[in-house]
Amino acid sequence: MTTHLGADLSALAGDLPAGAVVTDPDILAGYRQDRAQDPDAAVPRAVVRAASTADVQATLRWANAYGVPVVPRGAGTSLSGGSGGVEGGIVLSTEKMRAITIDTTTRTAVAQPGLLNVEVKKAAAEHGLWYPPDPSSFEICTIGGNAATNAGGLCCVKYGVTTDYVLGLEVVLADGTAVRLGGPRLKDVAGLSLTKLFVGSEGTLGVITEVTLRLLPPQPPASTMVATFGSVQAAADAVVAITGSLRPAMLEFMDRASICAVEDMLRMGLDRTTEAMLIARSDAPGAAAAGEIATMVQACRDAGADEVFATDDPEEGEAFAAARRMAIPAVERTGSLLLEDVGVPLPALPALVSRIAEIADRQNVTVAVIAHAGDGNTHPLIVFDPADEDMTARAQVAFGQIMDLAIELGGTITGEHGVGRLKKAWLPDQVGPDVMALTRRIKDALDPNSILNPGVVL
């Protein structure tokens, strides 16, 4: 830590356009935490607002020479503390790198990392194409951050996650070398799968300066089905039956606590006594959507659903999807949140939900559960009052116990948010010492001075 504190910021500023290096304390304060609000995050020494790949290269060359920690940051929407500041380090922001070009014949987009996910979607739509990945934060998170964390979303159950759409990357390595990996080719096995290695590496192996994305033809209009159940088990049975027979375009779960929170906020007429609700969609073309919806309705009835409702009216369907999307803000109205992201194999979903309730009871905190049920990825929302020190501590304990539980059930500590700094301590419990050692070998080979996002993952 002593070496890099002596590193000369003015030397860095000399290598960059005027104004790129920010040291104004008021501005620095805004780059301390990300959405995870990690209390241990530090105010960075400086923020570099890169405007080009060359700026990123100059920054990493300087940081690597002096051993200065570099935290790459898009919009700072990390929920696992992957983009919070590090003592003595700099934050390398890509927010100014916002160019995009669409190629309709190869159906690809080439985007700089600072563009928002929603802006990529819009640019594709202007050319009659579709970029599917849809993290709930799609209106405020960047495409660079999506690639760095291999972000998920609601449509993943049918359309896959970010890595499935990343055909190529430009990445700046720790020593400042810029490499081009992959490209606008739907099939390319020339050499190691390096593009895939950098996707999801959370800024620990390099800084993504450009992404080449696969686009799809536009999504057909979707029909929507909603079902309520007297038990989580019945809802899980329906999920298994549905995903075994077709590929829904969305298959979301809400438990009673999250249903009640949404009803408190939106007054939609949701049944507060129901134990579980599923919201599913079909975007099969033409008349096929009605067939898929009928299959899903029947699966819910067979599983013992109390009420089932289906609509092919887009606005009516969107109201239910909105209910699901509003679950986090609705629960957040009742207190601060620790937002979990554990996943389990589908058969373990009822056990996960019921044992999360036990943890909540034991720690005397509220935990509402929403889930991308079709892929077993759940978001337990732990509610606490940060002014109550004891409750905050109990919420933290619950946060860890839920990860322990997911691992015990054969699951993962993070389905789509990333390990960041907040979940690092649990990663070895999930993957074991040999995989940690393998991870360390790759990290050391690519970032020998350990300047890239230190404290994340490893």
Next chain:
Amino acid sequence: MTTHLGADLSALAGDLPAGAVVTDPDILAGYRQDRAQDPDAAVPRAVVRAASTADVQATLRWANAYGVPVVPRGAGTSLSGGSGGVEGGIVLSTEKMRAITIDTTTRTAVAQPGLLNVEVKKAAAEHGLWYPPDPSSFEICTIGGNAATNAGGLCCVKYGVTTDYVLGLEVVLADGTAVRLGGPRLKDVAGLSLTKLFVGSEGTLGVITEVTLRLLPPQPPASTMVATFGSVQAAADAVVAITGSLRPAMLEFMDRASICAVEDMLRMGLDRTTEAMLIARSDAPGAAAAGEIATMVQACRDAGADEVFATDDPEEGEAFAAARRMAIPAVERTGSLLLEDVGVPLPALPALVSRIAEIADRQNVTVAVIAHAGDGNTHPLIVFDPADEDMTARAQVAFGQIMDLAIELGGTITGEHGVGRLKKAWLPDQVGPDVMALTRRIKDALDPNSILNPGVVL
């Protein structure tokens, strides 16, 4: 080379079940080459037929200690010389590791590497599920080899390649450590994307001993469309129009030389004067297939197709798919083949095909072109007579020139077969020195004694 020649095979045999180490020269001869028939392949010192992960571990521990080259091998169907023997090395065959279990609730299969792709498909189908990836060799290639090469196929244009279906791996590293990566979870971002790194690594980073595969609900029955064109450009225009508006379940291209070869063999009544033929499929559910086929028919007509034919009769449709699948054996009847696998961005397809014809003229060899047109992945088939030394040399020159051409057109030297030993010399031209250096750093970190499939990729 001197060290490992002294390595004691009997010590290895002592660590393995009786009969696992094969040194019978007649048997060894059969493990010298793979389907690429690389003349430079060497008879291995021994073949180890591993029956378990423990056998693979024991073999790699021994080989790593003595610096003995290890060539992992499934069914030996590599078309790029990825599984041919190495001087003084051993071949580590996974052909005896053939267990599979299907989990219908998580829709996953856990398979050992020696199982054939077709056997995975059948096991899934017995449980009402579907494993999509379908390399043309699916009846004779192993799932381990598919994962090691990130194999493609005909349905990739809609359903993606092998890596999109690999949720988890068990891999034995160079030092004999077995690691479990990923698992039966559709979303999992805990740690680096190591599963994805090993997929497509062609046996250079570790030996795959188990794959966890994502399965889909069964594929709906497909409708088929066939169209013929007076020019490659017209066919390519139709491909761009089709893929911009929907996702065909298959979109294959045959040029005149391959059409004539198939007609010579099968007498199907194909038009020998046509310059290009497209064979496309829709598997959209229910009535939607007819809609997609109508869209594709119109796109072909708009692009100037001479004849367009559509059918929803599965047998009739299968006859056309079979014509495409028979193209390689049909062309092979006219001579030995050097089978290319270059890919280009779709707009460059006409330039690729016309300039391949120029190369064929210049080298005075026949080159027939078939392609997975929907993803720009082509298989130029270079025909030569191995008894004719001069012609063989000219075929080799054409093989290299076609790769040079693909690189010039912004493409790849290999879309789905892998680099192996045959294409290694061209890889640096495609990816450049910095990516080669990055590849070397990862290789050295994971296989410091360079025992794993030496000569492949690097």
